[in-house]
Amino acid sequence: MKIVLKRDKCISAGTCVAISPEVFELDEEGKVTLKNPTGDDEQTIIDAARSCPTQAIEIYDDDGKQIVP
Ligand code: SF4
8 A cells, every 4th residue: 555645735634643643744834744654554544544625645555546535
């Protein structure tokens, strides 16, 4: 699974961090960054990505197929 962050889309809503604080965090600009890409189980990371109101978190499976958004 691959996580791609579209930081220009991030509006600092923080829901991804609330759902998966081991994987996502906000930097000093208030934009999402990866803390630890394997810090949570895959379903929690997917749920966190789906929670983003601006679809700033893209998830791809191991075959390169986009699963979120
Ligand atoms: S949920 Fe989306 S907009 Fe909110 S902090 Fe995470 S990436 Fe940014």
